[in-house]
Amino acid sequence: QVQLQESGPGLVKPSETLSLTCTVSGGSISPYYWSWIRQAPGKGLEWIGYIFYNGNTNYNPSLKSRVTITVDTSKNQFSLKLTSVIAADTAVYYCARKSHSSGAFDVWGQGTMVIVFS
């Protein structure tokens, strides 16, 4: 059974870079699409972007200028970098897998809280 686990610093200072990693266990990172999604406190869900196992990406235009998603197939991990963070980037960050058969998200990580705080 595939499981996802997010990891990274829980506190980031304004203007710095948020870096998170999602480790995939119980299955291979290929040949799937992997995504980052966030949820600000008390708010709804916001899709950040996708990466395919071969490195192809697609980002939400609202964040595109600040986002980079990369994949390391040798470690079965993919990562998120969000630059120039502000208080509005405070959120729970989830990683998720897109199902081959349905095209929808079928597996989610438990989420990790990141607070932008000076």
Add this chain to the structure above:
Amino acid sequence: DIQMTQSPSSLSASVGDRVTITCRASQGISNYLAWFQQKPGKAPKSLIYAASSLQSGVPSRFSGSGSGTDFTLTISSLQPEDFATYFCQHYDSYPITFGQGTRLETK
């Protein structure tokens, strides 16, 4: 971007009730619509994909319907563990967007 609008934003119901939540897309999305359940402090759980297909392991009291712009999630007989927030999400095109959520509370 395609806007997803859910209604109601909150709903009070009792165990055994039949509950329906609506999701409307700002433009046609065929059947590229998913529903998720989220409990406080937990990750979303996938319930339905392709508007009406049940994810493996999801109880049959959950059902989805719709196509184009209008969709519904129905819980046929509410159970205690069903009190949660429900989100719809389209995956017709990029960017993917979610509804704002419907909070299902006990009456």
